[in-house]
Amino acid sequence: MDRHQTEKDDEASGQGRPTLKTLAFMTGLGVTTVSRALKDAPEIGAETRRRVQLVAKQIGYRPNRAGVRLRTGKTNVISLVLNTEHEIMSFVSDIIYGVSEVIADTPYHLIVTPYSRSQDPLDPIRYLVETGSADGVIISRTQPNDPRARYLLERGIPFATHGRTDMGLIHPYHDFDNYAFATEAVRHLAGIGRRRLALLAPPVELTYHRHALNGFTDALSEVGASEIPFNTVSIDHSIEQIRMRTAQVMRRDVRPDGFVSSAAAATLAIVAGIEDAGLKLGRDVDVVSKQSSDLLHLFRRELLVVNENFRLAGAELARSVLGWIGGAAPGSLQSLSVPTEVLAYRRLD
């Protein structure tokens, strides 16, 4: 008698992308059994389990994301929420690569969810939550009282923040220790004889503004140096604005002989401003700056730098979110990155 199969089985043997039905047909088992066998359920015989997994590997079975997502609600997506205007500099790519590195051998995909200056930063988060588009979220530009973190915490969506909040709520974060950066920077400047220091801080609304500022002022009083106010600009301002303000302040009678800069791009502007005022870096004034890639020493060898590793930050953030999704306690997924010491240029000769 000819082999008679039901029409359904016929289709399962077809040459499209393999599904559970395909596997069920090939192994002679039911789809349920196959599904359970693939996830090592205990009620499946050891022999069967291995057989199914072998066949699955052989034919390159990959679960259909839409099927899983529809049935379970699990998206296998991590969303990185970015501000389109501010996060201009290269570090965005580094964060992305850091995240990618970590999720590379997981089933997760990375989706980038941007928002523009005009929008409420909460908008993209609301969208993600309401449409259930992601299992986990990474946010940056963290504020002390961050509505996004509060919102996500309320809905129970796993997330991690780049930077800390200060609301008495516990959630995963990764942060660079900007307090330590600022203190180290001031100490170093004091150590080479600088007494009148200015700080180019992060914008006031972000948490690490306070961190940098506190580190700066604490260290000032520790070393007995004085502050030249420089708070009409922040690292969010344009290159031109920072440059102009720097030139202005450098033309005053009582001018800074040292700068602490919280961002590499801003440092270029500070140096330009210094030189606009006819002064010379390393002679009239020194600048300690954070940098995320090793370029500032090429720019002016007199610059003093501290490295911040954004790729590491991305990796840590991804690990935190995955950890939380995996059931770890949010409080155990916090990390702080210690700055390198202040690095001066080494002459090649």
Place this chain on the structure above:
Amino acid sequence: MDRHQTEKDDEASGQGRPTLKTLAFMTGLGVTTVSRALKDAPEIGAETRRRVQLVAKQIGYRPNRAGVRLRTGKTNVISLVLNTEHEIMSFVSDIIYGVSEVIADTPYHLIVTPYSRSQDPLDPIRYLVETGSADGVIISRTQPNDPRARYLLERGIPFATHGRTDMGLIHPYHDFDNYAFATEAVRHLAGIGRRRLALLAPPVELTYHRHALNGFTDALSEVGASEIPFNTVSIDHSIEQIRMRTAQVMRRDVRPDGFVSSAAAATLAIVAGIEDAGLKLGRDVDVVSKQSSDLLHLFRRELLVVNENFRLAGAELARSVLGWIGGAAPGSLQSLSVPTEVLAYRRLD
């Protein structure tokens, strides 16, 4: 008599995320009708159509992506495929922002699919196609004979390349006119009296290596200048390698008095190498460089720059992919970005 509803209708009125069933219940129509009404199908009465759409807007209905994807195979996803090692510089973020800008008011999401140096560049593409993870793909680091483009073309997956191919196959692309860049650069250098020029080219395997090289050599013979070979390094090499090689070549008897550099980061290295050799930019040698953000003039004001807009590139690439998905002819979705003229620093005073 009390209102009696079926159990199904009861559920549909529930407070979860609204679905077609919810809308069907609220309007008293069938799910099919609602589905069709939302997409302006002709066989739905105008009155009904408006009513459904009104209610849908009121309660904030958004189609479930997993449902659509499972049923239709449409993912509403564009994938940007990036190399984790090379695409270090900031321009990655610009491309991402450009893409985001364009897909912002479409149902599309952007997923970033990275691959590392060790992998076959075809791997991530194969993954995307085999798992049906994206409706469209954007690839960069395009080669004259690009297996990825060929593969995608064979499978009929819409894509766009950043950079052109040279295989006689038609597909959407966006490219910066590197031939024009190189010729302009050479002409400018010749115009200020430079006669012995060196080119820091893109890596040989990429299509725009040839573009830059052809522009360079064509313009050389046009202006009657000569080439100093500098092809042991490319812009893919490390800062240190480029710097060393530059210093070496600048210490020779017959050394370049002009450089054309195809990337901003590499230009920093070239300048450092020049200065390592004890020579001075603007006096002993001039450098024309591409840049994607306005920073090189801050670095050394003597630098001559040409701007390349990566945000625009991202936007164009996204538009191309969406256009192809939307049924436009691939051949009509190609664009070339014309370089600005060579810009010298303007003194502020």
Place this chain on the structure above:
DNA sequence: CCTATATACTGAAACGTTACAGATTGTCAC
């Protein structure tokens, strides 16, 4: 008045997955 046809709407099935509630064995205690 009956049939054809257009208009407006509808239920069932399917996409691939997992959870639930069985079903079929075989083993063992008594």
Place this chain on the structure above:
DNA sequence: GTGACAATCTGTAACGTTTCAGTATATAGG
């Protein structure tokens, strides 16, 4: 020999959507 129970497997339904093949009503043609 019977009942209990564990071990192993299976069918059905559901997630939300769209497509297919209708059904019901009204309009027009003869």
